[in-house]
Amino acid sequence: MTPFCHSCGEPVATAEPITIGRWVLSERTTERDGVIVDVTAAQSALLYELARAKGRFVSASYLGDIITDEEVMNPINVIRVHVSKMRRKLGNLCPIETRIGAGYRWHSGE
Secondary structure, three states: OOOEOOOOOOEOOOOOOEEEOOEEEOOOOEEEOOEEOOOOHHHHHHHHHHHHOOOOOEOHHHHHHHHOOOOOOOHHHHHHHHHHHHHHHHHHHOOEEEEOOOEEEEOOOO
């Protein structure tokens, strides 16, 4: 099913899922070993952006611009909260590496 823009009615292009080891990521969902992972759509989008970066660090500011609405006062803090929640949910499976001053990157160890 093709998604359509709510304001103009034109078809909206969606990005292809990315597979990294046992993970399959899209802009809206995250799977590991064929099972949907219990993360929010925003968290899936964050993971997807990290996967797209192919091992490079991505700044919290950039992620905040992509993941949050324009009305959010502190998008960097929103990213920190999302990462923290995913680490609690996923434990050792969480594929996010943090480097102070550089940002976040995908690092699943696979």
